[in-house]
Amino acid sequence: MEPNTPISSPILVNTIFLNDSTVLSNDLVSISKSLYNDLFDSDVLKINDKYVSIKFLGSSLLSDFKVFKLHSIDNNLDNYFIKILNFLNFHQNLTIDKSLIISVNPIFLDHIVISLNSFYYNIFNSLPKQKLKLINDENLKNIIKINNINENIINDGKVILTEPFNQGLISNETKITLIKNSNTVTKSINDNPTNNNSNSNNSNNNNNISKFNLSLTGQIQNQFQYEFQFNVKPLPHQINNIIPDPLLKEDDQIFGFVKLSDLIKLGSFSGDFINIKLKNKTLFKIKLFALIEPNNYSSNTIYLSPIFLINLNKPKRLILSKIIPNDLDSDSDSDSNQKQQQNLTNQLPKDYFSNFKVAKRATISRISSPISLNKTYQPIFLLKLKQFFESKFRLVKKNDLIPILIDLQMARNYFDIYGDTIQNPNTLNSSNLDDDNSSLQFPSIIPKGNNNAIVWFIITDISSDDNIINNQNNHTESLEQFIIDPSQTKMVQSGIINNFKLPSNSTSFNWYEYLNLRPYFKYPSNNSDSVLFSYAKKLRKLIKISLTSFKNKSKTNLKTTVLLHSLTRGVGKVTLVRSLAIEMGINLIELNCYDLLIPGQDLKTVGMIRGKLDKIVESCSPLIIFFTHFDALCKKNDSTNDPSDSMDKKNNFNLKFIEMINDYLKKPGIIFIISINDLDKISEDIRSLIKFEIPISVPNENERNEIFKFLIDFDTLNYSRNSESNFYHEFIEVFKTSNFKFIPRNDIVASSLSLQSAGLTPKDLNVIVRNAKNISLDYYYSFIRNNVGLLKDRQISFHDLILATGGYISIFPNSFEKSINETRGKYSDSIGAPKIPNVKWEDIGGLDLVKDEILDTIEMPLKNPELFNNGLKKRSGILFYGPPGTGKTLLAKAIATNFSLNFFSVKGPELLNMYIGESEANVRKVFQKARDAKPCVIFFDELDSVAPKRGNQGDSGGVMDRIVSQLLAELDGMSSSDGGGDDVFVVGATNRPDLLDDALLRPGRFDKMLYLGVSDTHDKQLKILEALTRKFKLDEKVSLKEVAETCAFNFTGADFYALCSDAMLNSMTRRAGEVDKKVKDYNERMVLEGKGPISLRTWFDVVATSEDTDVVVQQQDFIKARNELIPSISADELKHYIKVRESFENI
DSSP: OOTTSOSSOOEEEEEEEEOOTTOOSSSEEEEOHHHHHHHHOOSSOOOTTOEEEEEESSOSSOOSOEEEEEEEEOTTSOTTEEEEEOOTTTTTOOOOOEEEEEEEOOOBOSEEEEEEEHHHHHHHHTSOHHHHHHHHHTTTTOEEETTOBOTTTSTTOEEEEEESSSEEEOOTTOEEEEEEESSOOOSSGGGOOOOSSTTOOOOOOOTTOOOOOOOSGGGGGGTTOOEEEEEEEEOSSOOOOOSSOOOTTBOGGGEEEEOHHHHHHHTOOTTEEEEEEOTTOOEEEEEEEEOOSSOOOOTTEEEEOHHHHHHTTOOSEEEEEEOOGGGSOGGGGSHHHHHHHHHHTTTSOGGGTTTOEEOSEEEEEEEOOTTTTOTTTHHHHHHHHHHHHHHSBEEEOTTOEEEEEEOHHHHHHHHHHHOSOOSOTTBOSGGGGOOOOSSSOOOSOOOOOOOOEEEEEEEEEEESOTTOOGGGOOHHHHTOOEEEOTTTOEEEEEEEEOSOOOOOOOSSSOHHHHTTOOOOOOOOOOOTTOOTTHHHHHHHHHHHHHHHHHHTTOSOOOOEEEEEEOSSTTSSHHHHHHHHHHHHTOEEEEEEHHHHOOTTOHHHHHHHHHHHHHHHHHHOOSEEEEEESGGGTSBOOOTTTSOHHHHHHHHHHHHHHHHHHHHHHTSTTEEEEEEESOGGGBOHHHHHHOSEEEEOOOOOHHHHHHHHHHHTSHHHHTOOSOTTOOHHHHHHHHHHHTOOOEEEOTTOOHHHHHHHTTTOOHHHHHHHHHHHHHHHHHHHHHHHHTTOOEETTEEOOHHHHHHHTTTSEEEOHHHHHHHHHHHHHHHHHHHOOOBOOOOOGGGOOSOHHHHHHHIIIIIHHHHOGGGGTTSOOOOOEEEEESSTTSSHHHHHHHHHHHTTOEEEEEOHHHHOOSSTTHHHHHHHHHHHHHHHTOSEEEEETTHHHHSBOTTOOOOTTOHHHHHHHHHHHHHHHHHSTTSSOTTEEEEEEESOGGGBOGGGGSTTSSOEEEEOOOOOSHHHHHHHHHHHTTTSOBOTTOOHHHHHHTSOTTOOHHHHHHHHHHHHHHHHHHHHHHHHHHHHHHHHHHHHTTOOOOOHHHHHHHTOOHHHHOOOBOHHHHHHHHHHOOOSSOHHHHHHHHHHHHHHHTO
């Protein structure tokens, strides 16, 4: 059997919950005999060590597969019924009636972590280890699940982590860790943290969960109350599991959902029609259902389709009332209505005809957009519109918006094959689309495809009587809801609505993802004091101002033009514009300039652009015209290289392009945006057209945190185009296609990932998450290959591992760590991503005073940034000076490691360039990279070669002077409170501070000067030796103190490093000589025994012991190294450095 093939298929069963006090264990299941035979493919009834995995359908809190132990075979249960015993976490608060069940072989857990309140933690902490071991032994083969309160193990203990997977069995080797939780752990529904999304179990947002009472006694007081006011919220996703099951042809857009307690308060049954009333007293009818319990939805709140709410103008509150007989239409028993009812009675419940009329005529208009005006897409979206009305009996009213989803790529492919072969597209009835007037007819049925765009339609006229025309309808009928029956309703697609403001989208009102379009990153709406995505805040503000002018039909046309630029690729310029366009309900036409360019024919390029934009600009306001890679279209003129005629042509193109854009901007609601990487490459003529320039920076730590939250969200990780898929078929398809669903383990924190990914772009972060998914999947396969986790000689299958993590592939923390390291290694050379060195304070000895100074300078702004909010300048510049070899570079690396800062090392020659201005540009780029990678340390080694005193250099171009001036300007920007240099520290090292430009040493720049000299006591020398040899294997007789006492006081840190390295080399040489002697002796014995000699490699493979390979450094090795070592600094040179120190400290 293939590893990715399930042993059995999940079976849909009816579910009963029972708390049985006679059964001491929790989370057990009893099943019928016939179900046992189907699950385990056996007629022998044996329940010992039998386990099943169950997914409860409909509950937003119980969304994953959970492993249960088989308790009994209950002959009293009907076929395909199961009984869940002592489902402890939720007690009796359950209305689930259906589940999926599948047989499974659980794995044994290596480690579980249990959170206890203080009372129980103190009790168990005082118990001896033998007693704790006994508790463990008593629970062998118990099922352990994350987020469960498991009294079988420890009373009131909540399992917060299990390894290697989320569910499994306890064995003798399972390690149990107890931790203290200050919050009391209680056995209630509140203790099951689950994502708001019905497909996820990886969130802690469960504060709104509350118990409910199925009894009606608490509702008697409301029996005479007629109307109830409810809060309104949009459904976050389409709900497919409903009790009772609606008919296939019913329109789910009029379905409303409330908690069961609210339904009881209304005095209605699930599936009843009710009245909803707006503030203006307008009355509509919906079909109300109870949400399956338990769930994490709010009380006193009705959840409706976002599209339905858009058509109601997004009300915040609604008045709900039960429909009483007086509410029924007087025409419900008319002859025409009875005929309509006879035609539809097998497809719709009877109560539809007492509440709604069947429309005789409906006129639908298309809303202008760049997609709806494109004839390439027209055949597809008209056919999709036809399918929309044929699939269900839609309930609509006048001015209702209808979204039609299409796959743009599929539409282009169909158009290339069939062309525009739909005849008479203005009528939508089935009979009008069957004429075959083409040799190649457009297919009447098309696949769903990967929908990635929307075409909006609007009901402009609808009536139940052919004699009533649009201008004769009264206000009441214009708001009346009608049933659209394709066999009786004449539907006409007529006209185009121009300049229509599309619905806005937001996190709290997310119709975009409700329609199952790909999730997109939503830039947070920042408060005035927030700096998260400041560029998004600025662009959003500019668009809002333009929209306000458009809505108010102001005579003042703002003519908004924006340039987005960033030297770093992949920072999200296109994502920003797309996101804000969807968020604010603005049409977007996106043009890639590389696709527009016609080499040598610039004027034809302008003509082609006009051909693409003229009709769209005229009809689709508000509109964003977005040109990407704009430097390909309008490059900056280079008078030194271009001949005069070429320049004239380029100038002519630029003028024609500017003229075209100015013509477009005369129309209200048009926003012109271009994006570019290198700002210096754009033509000055074009740049004069731009009013606003917005730099897009590499995300900082807090911004990366927001991006990672989005990327590891369940919906983003597992976006599926098919929102209406049956879970049974979806589960089987997963194993057939290996298109697994992923979920991050509950100990993965976005803030930790953002800290490790400093300097990386959003594109890189996306790669990190994608690689982490692949690494986790590889771990599952390797787990199978290594035959880990056997249960009574039955090998664990791949589907057992999937079910052990709730039906998903769990993404582990080490997967992200490995993925981040791989991404950094792969892109560090191309994008200059800095790395954090691995040098700890333990690696440095004898510099305790310097360490304390560093902590005061760097630790304070990192831990207490609020102290600098009042404009106080930070001391972020440190200069190390002193003799060579005293640990200046090592200390800078230790700073980066100790404070988890990225590390940039800059050498003087790296900045120099033969072209004028490029050297200064290199300095700017270094600091820009550091700002992108903050928190970061920039280390200028040999600073005297980078910034010598100005005016003393002999270079004719004055390059060094300009570098110094640029460096000073950047340092000033680092120290200012608003210069973007937060968490960027500059460290310089030099042997000759007297050669530095004096301006560098002034406050706000390198104002903290630390002298790193040689050790002046043997105790300090001993600390250096201990730090250097802490990873050595030293002989017991080695005395580092004796070695230090033999060293002069002009030994630098580099000298001690050489001393220890030579000692290790001496030890290795000595060990090699001993091994050669042993091999020689061994071969001599082999010859005497009549056997041939062996090689050195064979001796190590066959004969050698660990003693032969261990390198132990002895005292004699240090003595020999010390006798051969010559100090790198003489006594006279040391005196010179001391004098330099005295001169600087006296300034």
